[in-house]
Amino acid sequence: MNTLKKSARLLGMLGLFALLPACSKAPVPVVAIEPSKTATCALDGMLLMDYPGPKGQIQYDKGDADFFCDTVEMVSTYLAPEQQKRVKGIFTQDMGKADWNKPAGHWIDARSAYYVLGSRRTGSMGPTLATFAQLADADAFAKQYGGKVLSFKEITPDMVTLDGGVVNDKPM
16 A cells, blocks of 8 residues: 555544544533523513513524423423424423512423422413422422322323413403
8 A cells, every 4th residue: 555545544544533522522411591681482572570480491402592481381382293493401490499479590391390280370371380390399389279280291282272271261
């Protein structure tokens, strides 16, 4: 084999070795973003901070995160069959720690949260899904305010309709 071919082969192998560390890097974990005081809901433009109850956010592989003033809107958007963006993370607030009337911080992965559907507590859009990191907190909330405790996987699209269907209200 001539020297030129040996050199080319050696350079090619060195190039492959240089790429190996990039293949073994762990993916950067996705963390919740604390919305600004002027952050608005992706669906209706309402100011998040003006309303009680847990908020939500969905982060995508491209573009800005979408914030939601209500967990029903967040879950409905996530479960929508027309959802075409690739989701990197979905977060809500742990109402076992956050103040219901002025929720801030205490973000948790929405897919591992416990949800209380049908309680007497309301969010920005009326009836909402109360969210908790701990099952015991969700159970205590349901005992105090009513509702049924569900995991994220148990929530179906018909439970989070945006037309009032969650409370059997009919649009005009």
